[in-house]
Amino acid sequence: MGFDTGALLPLDKALQGMLEQLSCRCETEQLPLPQALDRILAEEISSPLSVPPFDNAAMDGYALRLADLAAGAPLPVAGKAFAGQPYEGEWPAGHCIRIMTGAPVPAGTEAVVMQEETQEGANGITFLTTPFLGQNIRRRGEDLAEGSRVLASGLRLSPRELPLLASLGIATVTVRRPLKVAIFSTGDELKPLGTPLAHGDIYDSNRYAVKAMLTRMGIECLDLGIIPDDPAQLRAAFIQADREADALITTGGVSVGEADFTKQLLEELGEIGFWKLAIKPGKPFAFGRLPNAWFFGLPGNPVSAMVTFDQLVQPALAKLAGHHFARPLPLQAMAAEPLKKAPGRLDFQRGILSLGPNGLEVRSTGSQDSGVFSSLSRANCYIVLEQARGKVAAGETVTVEPFSGLLL
Numbered sequence: 322m323g324f325d326t327g328a329l330l331p332l333d334k335a336l337q338g339m340l341e342q343l344s345c346r347c348e349t350e351q352l353p354l355p356q357a358l359d360r361i362l363a364e365e366i367s368s369p370l371s372v373p374p375f376d377n378a379a380m381d382g383y384a385l386r387l388a389d390l391a392a393g394a395p396l397p398v399a400g401k402a403f404a405g406q407p408y409e410g411e412w413p414a415g416h417c418i419r420i421m422t423g424a425p426v427p428a429g430t431e432a433v434v435m436q437e438e439t440q441e442g443a444n445g446i447t448f449l450t451t452p453f454l455g456q457n458i459r460r461r462g463e464d465l466a467e468g469s470r471v472l473a474s475g476l477r478l479s480p481r482e483l484p485l486l487a488s489l490g491i492a493t494v495t496v497r498r499p500l501k502v503a504i505f506s507t508g509d510e511l512k513p514l515g516t517p518l519a520h521g522d523i524y525d526s527n528r529y530a531v532k533a534m535l536t537r538m539g540i541e542c543l544d545l546g547i548i549p550d551d552p553a554q555l556r557a558a559f560i561q562a563d564r565e566a567d568a569l570i571t572t573g574g575v576s577v578g579e580a581d582f583t584k585q586l587l588e589e590l591g592e593i594g595f596w597k598l599a600i601k602p603g604k605p606f607a608f609g610r611l612p613n614a615w616f617f618g619l620p621g622n623p624v625s626a627m628v629t630f631d632q633l634v635q636p637a638l639a640k641l642a643g644h645h646f647a648r649p650l651p652l653q654a655m656a657a658e659p660l661k662k663a664p665g666r667l668d669f670q671r672g673i674l675s676l677g678p679n680g681l682e683v684r685s686t687g688s689q690d691s692g693v694f695s696s697l698s699r700a701n702c703y704i705v706l707e708q709a710r711g712k713v714a715a716g717e718t719v720t721v722e723p724f725s726g727l728l729l
């Protein structure tokens with residue numbers, strides 16, 4: 322699994338090292354469209370028909386032939402066309418046809434004039450504007466041509482895709498089965514919610530973070546609870562996770578002092594690398610494989626655990642799930658106040674991004690200690706400060722990454 326070099330490993334190297342080893346491990350299944358929300362599409366979708374399927378009116382108004390306007394006289398109405406009830410009668414010269422939005426335009430229609438630009442009189446309809454050829458006509462196939470590629474495999478189906486598929490008459494789709502991930506927290510100090518704390522105890526919060534982020538990713542979670550720092554219990558948990566899940570995520574027990582423990586176990590059961598990442602927060606990180614499942618060991622500090630999940634584990638799990646994942650677009654903003662930073666690690670500081678008089682500006686949420694949860698809960702973005710960069714003065718430009726669906 323490599324990278325046990327002692328030197329700090331840059332984030333992109335770590336990510337690349339993991340992604341190279343991973344591939345999709347989720348089989349496909351067929352689902353009715355309404356059940357496919359948030360699932361990963363496992364087929365390429367081409368349009369089986371043209372959208373719209375026929376030329377139709379974009380406005381309520383009147384369909385006409387341009388030549389009929391030459392005389393300048395009002396045009397009597399020859400008939401009506403409604404959405405779902407096309408006009409199929411005769412269309413005598415010198416007449417127009419009343420038409421509603423979405424109705425097929427009668428053969429020969431050259432323009433639809435919206436009713437607000439017309440006047441109804443005893444002799445017919447007077448047109449107050451000069452229409453152009455094709456005005457207010459939605460052409461067959463102008464949205465999607467029959468046979469054209471509509472959606473790529475690997476896409477996560479959102480509320481924007483379901484209606485698109487429905488408009489194509491697609492009732493079932495081929496999607497990936499959800500990835501299944503086992504999780505547990507390690508640490509003798511951790512207590513579950515609903516139990517009193519003895520001196521030295523804290524509540525286990527990481528498990529709720531990891532579980533919530535897995536849920537956001539549409540991943541099935543097998544929660545194995547809190548495992549004390551005890552080799553026999555850890556061993557049993559590793560074996561169960563390996564048997565029942567595609568991957569295992571643990572928090573805690575990967576930093577210096579504890580790593581030997583987990584390391585010994587994992588080396589016995591599988592293959593493992595313990596990395597010191599050149600990122601802040603979140604230096605210690607473990608990645609490896611058990612006989613069946615992949616393993617991700619997150620640091621115990623709550624903010625480190627969330628940031629390493631977001632930056633490293635999320636893309637890795639996405640690949641296992643068959644999801645073509647893309648990070649949110651980074652933005653440039655002005656630091657509205659000085660930011661503390663030492664060169665050497667890539668910082669993911671927690672920030673508050675807002676729109677100021679001169680464009681986007683960002684502030685720190687305060688203490689950036691990796692144990693300070695409030696720095697995360699009040700933030701709406703990362704302030705991403707490059708590895709080599711030192712402290713930032715007010716007014717400097719910094720890169721920010723708005724929080725994505727994973728954290729929202």
Ligand code: AMP
Nearest residue numbers: 506525526527573574575576620621622
């Ligand atoms: P570790 O990585 O196990 O050395 O833990 C680093 C710090 O994170 C310690 O202060 C732990 O008490 C804390 N920590 C570890 N696991 C959790 C957890 N599940 N929930 C909250 N804090 C934790």
Ligand code: MG
Nearest residue numbers: 507508573574
């Ligand atoms: Mg611990």
